[in-house]
Amino acid sequence: xxxxxxxxxxxxxxxxxxxxxxxxxxxxxxxxxxxxxxxxxxxxxxxxxxxxxxxxxxxxxxxxxxxxxxxxxxxxxxxxxxxxxxxxxxxxxxxxxxxxxxxxxxxxxxxxxxxxxxxxxxxxxxxxxxxxxxxxxxxxxxxxxxxxxxxxxxxxxxxxxxxxxxxxxxxxxxxxxxxxxxxxxxxxxxxxxxxxxxxxxxxxxxxxxxxxxxxxxxxxxxxxxxxxxxxxxxxxxxxxxxxxxxxxxxxxxxxxx
Amino acid sequence: xxxxxxxxxxxxxxxxxxxxxxxxxxxxxxxxxxxxxxxxxxxxxxxxxxxxxxxxxxxxxxxxxxxxxxxxxxxxxxxxxxxxxxxxxxxxxxxxxxxxxxxxxxxxxxxxxxxxxxxxxxxxxxxxxxxxxxxxxxxxxxxxxxxxxxxxxxxxxxxxxxxxxxxxxxxxxxxxxxxxxxxxxxxxxxxxxxxxxxxxxxxxxxxxxxxxxxxxxxxxxxxxxxxxxxxxxxxxxxxxxxxxxxxxxxxxxxxxxxxxxxx
Numbered sequence: 151x152x153x154x155x156x157x158x159x160x161x162x163x164x165x166x167x168x169x170x171x172x173x174x175x176x177x178x179x180x181x182x183x184x185x186x187x188x189x190x191x192x193x194x195x196x197x198x199x200x201x202x203x204x205x206x207x208x209x210x211x212x213x214x215x216x217x218x219x220x221x222x223x224x225x226x227x228x229x230x231x232x233x234x235x236x237x238x239x240x241x242x243x244x245x246x247x248x249x250x251x252x253x254x255x256x257x258x259x260x261x262x263x264x265x266x267x268x269x270x271x272x273x274x275x276x277x278x279x280x281x282x283x284x285x286x287x288x289x290x291x292x293x294x295x296x297x298x299x300x301x302x303x304x305x306x307x308x309x310x311x312x313x314x315x316x317x318x319x320x321x322x323x324x325x326x327x328x329x330x331x332x333x334x335x336x337x338x339x340x341x342x343x344x345x346x347x348x349x350x351x352x353x354x355x356x357x358x359x360x361x362x363x364x365x366x367x368x369x370x371x372x373x374x375x376x377x378x379x380x381x382x383x384x385x386x387x388x389x390x391x392x393x394x395x396x397x398x399x400x401x402x403x404x405x406x407x
Numbered sequence: 408x409x410x411x412x413x414x415x416x417x418x419x420x421x422x423x424x425x426x427x428x429x430x431x432x433x434x435x436x437x438x439x440x441x442x443x444x445x446x447x448x449x450x451x452x453x454x455x456x457x458x459x460x461x462x463x464x465x466x467x468x469x470x471x472x473x474x475x476x477x478x479x480x481x482x483x484x485x486x487x488x489x490x491x492x493x494x495x496x497x498x499x500x501x502x503x504x505x506x507x508x509x510x511x512x513x514x515x516x517x518x519x520x521x522x523x524x525x526x527x528x529x530x531x532x533x534x535x536x537x538x539x540x541x542x543x544x545x546x547x548x549x550x551x552x553x554x555x556x557x558x559x560x561x562x563x564x565x566x567x568x569x570x571x572x573x574x575x576x577x578x579x580x581x582x583x584x585x586x587x588x589x590x591x592x593x594x595x596x597x598x599x600x601x602x603x604x605x606x607x608x609x610x611x612x613x614x615x616x617x618x619x620x621x622x623x624x625x626x627x628x629x630x631x632x633x634x635x636x637x638x639x640x641x642x643x644x645x646x647x648x649x650x651x652x653x654x655x656x657x658x659x660x661x662x663x664x665x666x667x668x669x670x
Contacts (some may be wrong), residue, residue, distance in 0.1 A: 267509075275505040278467050282578075284494040284523035284567075 174366045178230040178296055181288045191294035192301075199260045199295070199361070200302025206259060206311065207252050211310035214247050215317025216241055223326050232328050236336035239318030241345055245405075249349045250397050256303060257389040260366035262296055265385035268368025269378035277369070292369070296361040302344030303357030304350040311349065329367065348404045356393050363389035417479075418443040418576065418608040419464060424473035426459055426632075431434075433459045434470065435632035446602055446609040448640075450654060451629035455579065456638070457612035461578050464610075466490050475574070487654070498574035498607075500598075502581040504565035506553035512564050513549035514606040521573040538567040542597050545591065561591040562596065570601045577602060579611035583618045595621040616655050628654060630663065632658055 190290045268291060280287045315337060322328040326381050364385045371381035419441040428436040433456045437468055437597035441447045451457050462468040464475055466482060475483050482493050498519070505517045509563045514521075516538055526534075532614060536546050542563040553561055562582070572598035582598060595618050601624075604608045613619050619626060627637035628651050645657060653661030 271507075274503060274508075275501050276507055278462070278465075279499070279501060279505040281467055281506070282465055282494060282497055282499040283519040284491045284497075285518070286491065290522070 167360065170370070171366055172200060174369070175362055177288055178292050178362060178365070181286070181293050184260075187297065187360075188290060188294050191290070192297050195294045195298030196302050196307070198263070199256065199299050203259050205258050206255050207306050207310045208313045210251050210255050211248060211314035212317035213241070213340050214251055215243055215314035215319075216321040218242055218314075219321040219326065221317040223322075229392045231326070232322075232332055233336045235318065235322055235326070235328070235341040236333045239322075240315050240337045241339045243314035243318070244311050244341065244345045244349045245348075246397070246401070248314055249307050249353040249356060250393065252307040252310045252353060253303065253393045253397075254390055256299075256306065256357070257360050257363075257393060258386055260299065261384045261385045264361065264364030265368040265371070265381045266378055268365055269371035269381040272369060272371050273374055273378060292361075292365045295365055296358060299357035299361035300354050301357075303353040303360070306355035307349060308346075311346065332342045341371060344399075344404075348400075349407045351404075352397060352400050355396055359392045359396060365390065408499050416443050417441070418477070419610070420476040421460070422474045424460070424462060424463060424470045424475060426456075426468065426470045433632050434463065436473070437629070437632060437634055439627060439637070441608060441610055441633050442625065443608055444606055445624040446599075446611065446622055447625045447627060448613060448623035449627050450454075450614060450616070450619055451612070452654070452665075455629045456632040457629055458580060458653060461499075461580060461610070461612060465499070465578070467495070473565070480492070483588045484640045491523075495519075496573065496575045497578065498567045498569035498572060498576070499578040500565045500580065500582055502584055504569070505563040505634075506561055506564055508553050510552075511549065512551050512553065512556070515532060515553065515564060516549075516567045516571050518568065524572060525621050527658070529553070529585075535567070535571060538571050539564070541570070541601070542567045543593075559593070560588055562586065562590075562594055566597055568595070568602065570605060575604055576610070577605070579609065579613075581613055581615075582611060582622075583613065586601075588617075591615065591618060592621070594618075614654075616657075639650045 165243050218239050219235050223231050226234055269279070271291070277287050277291070280290055319330070319333055319337070322333050323330045367381040367385040367388070371377045417440050421437055421439045423436040423438055424434050425432070425436055437456070437460060449457055449460070459468060463470045466485065470483060473483070477493060477496065480493070484488070485493060507518065510518070513532055513535045515529070517536035519524040520531040520534060521528060536549055539546065539549055544560065544563055544567070548556070548560065553564065556564065576600050579598060582594055586594060598609070599622055609622070611619070612620055623640045625637065625639055626643045627634050628648070629635070630650055636646050636651045638646060643651065646652065649662050653663050659665070
């Protein structure tokens with residue numbers, strides 16, 4: 151095949167896909183701000199996306215906090231480590247690792263589940279059936295998932311932050327023989343409200359990305375079981391990449407000054 | 408080609424509807440009229456454009472050209488609440504029932520009442536149970552999930568869902584596909600009874616001639632995205648159209664050639 155044709159094909163596909171995704175996102179936002187909302191479904195999705203992701207986020211945060219404490223201790227100034235470890239664990243978890251790892255974990259779990267569920271509904275004509283029953287599929291399927299993810303991700307990440315800091319505390323006090331009172335004091339003294347809120351704002355955006363990508367891939371899946379599998383993989387990959395990219399943009403916006 | 412009926416008795420009218428996917432033309436200036444309160448069956452082979460035609464009428468697929476009128480109102484460019492309003496007139500039985508597998512059977516049947524008509528769940532459940540009874544299913548089935556039902560039962564639940572809102576128009580997409588001959592006949596009888604009881608206008612697409620003969624008042628044949636013949640059920644055997652003759656007798660030889668590789 152002509153190399154120019156290949157490049158042209160890639161460009162057209164990329165532009166086409168970006169356009170479709172933008173239109174999909176815009177339609178989702180338009181339906182979110184336009185009542186009515188299905189609150190019962192939003193509650194159900196909050197349980198699925200938030201509550202059921204709690205164990206995986208809690209475990210990830212706990213071990214990340216612990217590993218962070220060890221790395222700072224072994225890699226840094228061990229004589230002055232008691233204050234540094236507590237501070238960097240708290241800042242690292244609340245500003246970056248909590249939201250990013252929490253987002254990636256939920257992307258792997260919830261985005262895949264959303265894409266698989268909606269993809270199966272698409273290929274078995276259940277989404278068409280919704281339309282014939284005078285129910286807007288966007289309002290019924292997409293909006294509850296997006297709203298639930300935007301609300302629950304910050305809550306999930308907040309719990310993850312607490313557990314991550316606790317992980318650092320456990321390793322610091324049990325393995326590195328830090329004084330527990332001093333560790334807690336250092337954590338509280340150096341941690342600012344902005345550190346926590348910036349992480350929570352980030353996680354809310356990550357929640358939006360996770361739900362929109364899961365819904366988008368599921369909505370546009372085709373070709374039976376293989377298509378649903380492809381949609382699931384794409385949902386996880388694209389939402390993970392977008393989370394990392396959005397994290398960079400938001401970090402530079404929040405902390406550049 | 409259209410059935411000749413007075414304009415006041417027309418429920419749905421398609422005029423020169425054109426739809427293509429990429430280079431493939433699926434509907435080629437398709438025109439068809441569906442009389443009010445009658446059952447029209449569109450026959451045609453796989454890939455002839457039957458399902459796309461139904462989806463165009465429902466607004467799931469938007470045609471590039473042509474008009475589709477329901478009760479005299481053009482629905483091709485409707486969106487949002489206007490489309491939802493028109494869709495409250497419709498009920499549809501899908502080829503594979505397309506039941507919502509996350510909901511119990513009764514909620515599947517009551518879905519259009521709860522979501523489309525904003526009825527209270529308790530009242531909607533009562534109607535759902537009554538409709539399940541009308542298609543020969545007991546109230547115990549109402550609490551099961553679709554995955555726990557046989558294919559025939561799923562089809563009956565799909566029919567109960569299609570008639571739950573007492574629609575003016577009911578579409579049947581391959582209603583007997585995948586069923587044994589006895590269950591297929593049971594479904595055919597239920598379709599005939601439901602349409603008659605509701606006084607609804609029915610549009611069915613099928614390639615099952617036994618089903619078509621049983622449920623049709625009128626028949627039309629679609630071939631390569633065009634309606635090539637339309638008439639009453641009785642006229643189909645003397646249509647004088649060689650495509651129709653080949654199709655209804657299921658002959659491999661004739662003007663319709665299948666794209667198959669021969670050894």
